[in-house]
Amino acid sequence: MAKAPSAKTPGLETSIQTLGAAKIPSPLRYGRYVGQDETLELRLTEEEADVSAGPGVPFKFEKAGPRGAMYFDSSKVKCAIVTCGGLCPGINDVIRAIVMDAHHNYNVASVIGIRYGLQGFIPKYGHDIIELTPKNVSNFHVFGGTELGSSRGPQAPDEIVDALERMNVNVLFMIGGDGTMKAAANIVREIQARKSRISVIGIPKTIDNDINFVGRSFGFDTAVEKATEAIACAHVEAVGAFNGIGVVKLMGRESGFIAAQATLALKEVNFVLVPESPFALDGPGGLLDQLEHRLSTRHHAVIVVAEGAGQHLCEASGRTDASGNPVLCDISSLLIARIKEHFKARAMEATIKFIDPSYIIRSVPANANDRVYCGFLGQNAVHAAMSGRTGMVVSRLQSRFVHVPLELVTMKRKKLNTASDYWRAVLESTGQEEMPQQG
Amino acid sequence: MAKAPSAKTPGLETSIQTLGAAKIPSPLRYGRYVGQDETLELRLTEEEADVSAGPGVPFKFEKAGPRGAMYFDSSKVKCAIVTCGGLCPGINDVIRAIVMDAHHNYNVASVIGIRYGLQGFIPKYGHDIIELTPKNVSNFHVFGGTELGSSRGPQAPDEIVDALERMNVNVLFMIGGDGTMKAAANIVREIQARKSRISVIGIPKTIDNDINFVGRSFGFDTAVEKATEAIACAHVEAVGAFNGIGVVKLMGRESGFIAAQATLALKEVNFVLVPESPFALDGPGGLLDQLEHRLSTRHHAVIVVAEGAGQHLCEASGRTDASGNPVLCDISSLLIARIKEHFKARAMEATIKFIDPSYIIRSVPANANDRVYCGFLGQNAVHAAMSGRTGMVVSRLQSRFVHVPLELVTMKRKKLNTASDYWRAVLESTGQEEMPQQG
Amino acid sequence: MAKAPSAKTPGLETSIQTLGAAKIPSPLRYGRYVGQDETLELRLTEEEADVSAGPGVPFKFEKAGPRGAMYFDSSKVKCAIVTCGGLCPGINDVIRAIVMDAHHNYNVASVIGIRYGLQGFIPKYGHDIIELTPKNVSNFHVFGGTELGSSRGPQAPDEIVDALERMNVNVLFMIGGDGTMKAAANIVREIQARKSRISVIGIPKTIDNDINFVGRSFGFDTAVEKATEAIACAHVEAVGAFNGIGVVKLMGRESGFIAAQATLALKEVNFVLVPESPFALDGPGGLLDQLEHRLSTRHHAVIVVAEGAGQHLCEASGRTDASGNPVLCDISSLLIARIKEHFKARAMEATIKFIDPSYIIRSVPANANDRVYCGFLGQNAVHAAMSGRTGMVVSRLQSRFVHVPLELVTMKRKKLNTASDYWRAVLESTGQEEMPQQG
């Protein structure tokens, strides 16, 4: 390895690992090259990164883009793509962009698709490999989900590197969430230990938009669009009954970005509940009290609840899922039960309609905005790989594409800042009062 | 009343009640009048009506449409509209069409909207009344649900007729399902007992498409369109995991029309389960066996289950809901539990994704096809009322609009004929084998 | 040929040609067979067929569906599919259904796709042939248009039959409009002259919905849905300017079905102009006069004009296009010019926005309703072919699928009956007055 990772505690400069010196001229047809070590200084907002040094500290990131010199002789390169974790709009667009760019710009020897996430590297699962060509990926963007299949959970890094070596893969593109980026870091360590020459480039994927140092994760915009459709339905249901209450559960295990953004996009939400803002159900000013007031005056209400909200209200199961995430308690069921109980005790008529649109939100094809974004992510991932970068992800921050070390993006999850102008606008849009946090 | 209801046991002639002789010239601007007693002979298919006399017996129905002579002096008429039961695409289109036709064609004195279903007639609920004018209903079609609000369950017919008399209502349009049509019949009886002169016209609403003598209920087409979107998502989810299983629960308490039609519309469904076709879960050829075979060969599957399917597999609760319908057992939870158990016992990996899109399906605005249909239903309801008809519903059968006595539509619910070409095509589309009915 | 075509002048019985006796048992897995010569009596409405014998005369049609006995040994059959003329939603669904049914139900040897319409049969064009399999057509329904490509205009029947014989094709499915159905009849005659044993089955395609004896042509419903979106935009544009006029040109060379249905579906149209109803531009009660009145009182207006409307107002060019259809004069340009002139002369402000959505309407994928319909058309076409039928089309009339001889469907085009209840409802929806026909 040419450089050791020097990602200091957040702040200042970030540095990207490379496999070695880039000496081979780039074959790009539409060339405007970025300088080999060109950087960009950005002062990040609280919505872009949660950093210990506090907001506003300037960061220097390496600029993404094609370099004039390559580390690999691209025409001899074999690439592999793997998709891990839950679905998210745009995965197929990223795959397509990687394949198109690798073939059309760099004329690579081959791009293969690993089936069903990290399982696809492990012989015992017996999954096949797909050769990905410009022809067979040309319609990928029409379909939601991942054409490669996915799976959750880790696999042994040494078995994965064994597989990469066995297949003569030079570049591995990993599309996945927090867990996948951590797995990527482990794979990079294993590759380094073997003094192997394989580049690992991450493209962070999270429908929750909670990856640190990623401005807005791909698919988020599409997810919000679909979420507003579900909220519109909840509103129609709420209005359609006397004291009708529409409850919509949205994704957001540890952060309420989708819930917040969808609330801003559709002005029909009266209460929005997110993990970052613990709330009281009972007592004056608690959710039930505010809801009762709303129904008494307006006779309908819409509640949007992120799946990770209100975990302080229910007992933790202590279990974790296949990806290692804690199993959340079912806040929406709790809410519904408590709301029913509350109005029954007051002999107030109230009708609750519950909508859980999660699989409908995450499995649709990307919208135009996300497609453009995914295209750039895929292209820049290929550029980074060909120039010999490794152990990094491609990210967009303040409309620019940059390289971010894996260490930074996996350090912690990004959360909504409930003291921000953004969250203030969300509350304003709902009209809900700040709720006491103990009840 | 001029005529007694003479709806004989299904077959032959149907006859419609009137309030009295129609002697006042009609003010219609775009006139082509239907003869006062003009009828139409139709041989109904099994998908249109479930009749004891068997399919193919010709029925004579009174034709819908404007008559040259009216019973009411329309310019002095006050109409009321009430919407009952669950939401369905197109309710607002029917309301809009009634208001527009009553005002523009018949120049009626007033159309009022009753709030929150039959509750709106009962003083103790304290709901207000809305004056409906061409201006304030002009955008109703843009919104799903019902702008009047709805509620479930019956109210005392005498209190309802008291309210109608108190408000000087001459014509009551009732938009609702099976229960509402039975309520309409009771209201008609009360009106007759009082020798009152109020016309009651029903517009049958059911997202399940299970009303007898209604070819395809309004909103059904829109519901199927939305259902296919959910199925498409289930397919994407199923394909995205190894041995992925997408389960979609669709409306259909006693009949599987939506499940069947959506299956035909989106060719990704592998198993469709409807109330009319009891199926075995266990044993050779049972659902679990077929599903295991499907996963072993194709590694993904989509199951569509109507909410009323497989009730023989779980114990009845004996309870009924506010509308008097039996509370169904939760077949989808049972299915999911049994599928998980089955594959766990076989140590086969299997991932289940469950989608319940019901509120998303029923609360969207109507599509173009349903809008045209709802427009004709509303107009013909007004025509029927002005000519003095009562105790009947407006229905479309074989592309014609006809009057059907309340007695006929409430006699029994329409069901899928599982011996029909239609159901055969559904099975063919899935590739599923006939399942043994005991397991 | 076993039977001579006996399609009498409209009325009574229709009879279908066959290649010979059906003696081979059918292999159908989901069997409920239709009787070999089973017929169905239908009294057609004016919207379904324009017949010289007048509406209401009962017709006997052969029922569509699988027969217990086949003429062909299906496992040895080679089928070909060709798509001709302009695009229409659902073509790919019909292709898909034919391929799926031929393979899955009848286990045919091969289905080939002819490229670019009838050109694909003619060696000089050099187009290739596509083998169509359940696998490669499985996603066809996701895409609009025709995956086979199309072309306009006739090719020599003997060259086509040469090609069929050279490729050993036993069954030819022709998806196309009026001209294509006439070409099909010529091909049948050529096959008969050669005493060849090739079945030719038509699936009538016309976005104008003007094929006689076809209740509603496939794709029509989708086209109307898209047309309403364009009309909604025209309405927004009209409202957005003082005396704003939105003009939308819709398909409809000789019949105004799309214009009429879209007008009923979206209640924002103030004037609808169709070929069947010649109208005066000038003079009292003419379009310009009514439009002026509308603007003076409401300050915005939406006009929907079928492309074939008002041809009496402009000089015929005398030319014909590649399909042999007369080149229409450009009524929308004429309208716009005359409207501008009219209001300029009166010094009335008026802003015209013109929308021509035709290619956007016809190239989208089919909606759920059309998909179900196309599925049945394709399946029934295969059933008809396997039983040895030829020289016929598959049609849906009053919710039933039937066989109709080519002679009947090509005799004349279906038109809107401007004296019908349907057209009355269209006028009522717009509020436009009957216009004098000379101006």
Added chain:
Amino acid sequence: MAKAPSAKTPGLETSIQTLGAAKIPSPLRYGRYVGQDETLELRLTEEEADVSAGPGVPFKFEKAGPRGAMYFDSSKVKCAIVTCGGLCPGINDVIRAIVMDAHHNYNVASVIGIRYGLQGFIPKYGHDIIELTPKNVSNFHVFGGTELGSSRGPQAPDEIVDALERMNVNVLFMIGGDGTMKAAANIVREIQARKSRISVIGIPKTIDNDINFVGRSFGFDTAVEKATEAIACAHVEAVGAFNGIGVVKLMGRESGFIAAQATLALKEVNFVLVPESPFALDGPGGLLDQLEHRLSTRHHAVIVVAEGAGQHLCEASGRTDASGNPVLCDISSLLIARIKEHFKARAMEATIKFIDPSYIIRSVPANANDRVYCGFLGQNAVHAAMSGRTGMVVSRLQSRFVHVPLELVTMKRKKLNTASDYWRAVLESTGQEEMPQQG
């Protein structure tokens, strides 16, 4: 006026005019106030601003947001909103946000809507005024266009200020394009000359995305989404014919942002033509040559052309429209004529389908992303006005909302930088070669 406008030649600091000292405590319920003169330093990219000082020079902008102290006693304030120029998705969302924020946050006395653009101020047009309340704007976001109506062209500033004074308006919100922002500057000058105390706040609107110092104009994202639908149809049409050519004309008088972004979003475009990149039609490497090559190898092509592209190829008319913009020559007609001619001369079959979706693109309701954006624009416009700012617009740059002096945004139009990474990616997506600029 408290401060003179000090907007220096681009670069460094921008300064915002105020009506006077802000001394009244703000009534905000969801308060986190921005410092009275808080600024933000941003280094703008070429896509955000075209500045003579060159890209990368840091700019200091005043931060948008609520201030703790107000200039106006908001409860006595009367606001007016006017919408000018062509339609664009999101106008109604901005109106709604202004009304909601003014009423709910600042409890203003009144917000009125001026009808039909600047005409609405001029008595001779006789347009009425609309009182805008939270209730009557609550559904505005459902509709495209502008509920206030619009018009093009200037009106005399003194007459406008007369009207403002006559109606006791304290704050005027102007939603419009380049011309409207220039009109706003004139109105501010007239107000200053009269020493009047009226605040004028602009919200820049342009579907072309060509306003300087505005990162991405509202509605642009929605417009691109709709544009891709038209391109998808053009692709289907192109593929549906042998040597099919789909031509789509998109908005973009002087800048090709929509064309470029839509090309990136839908990977089916083969040639994209924008005003910023003059191209040769003829000669080697010219458009016709490249198109011929494409058809010879792939047999279909999609061309996207911005309306202002290729103006060097046709003679300027010298005329201007009502807004003072030069009337463009019709490049799409020229293109189509020359393409037909070219292939006719070569006896190559070629079928051209032309789609002009402009009114369909600009009149749809905003998507979720644009709705959120419009909400912030409206809120920040109200905040700016209440604190006494004037002569400025609200803009989003690099995810932050800032105040920009009218002088800066009207100085020149923003254009695509054809040397940028962005444009390179566009070309790469099409595969088109750089064209010679003289042909």
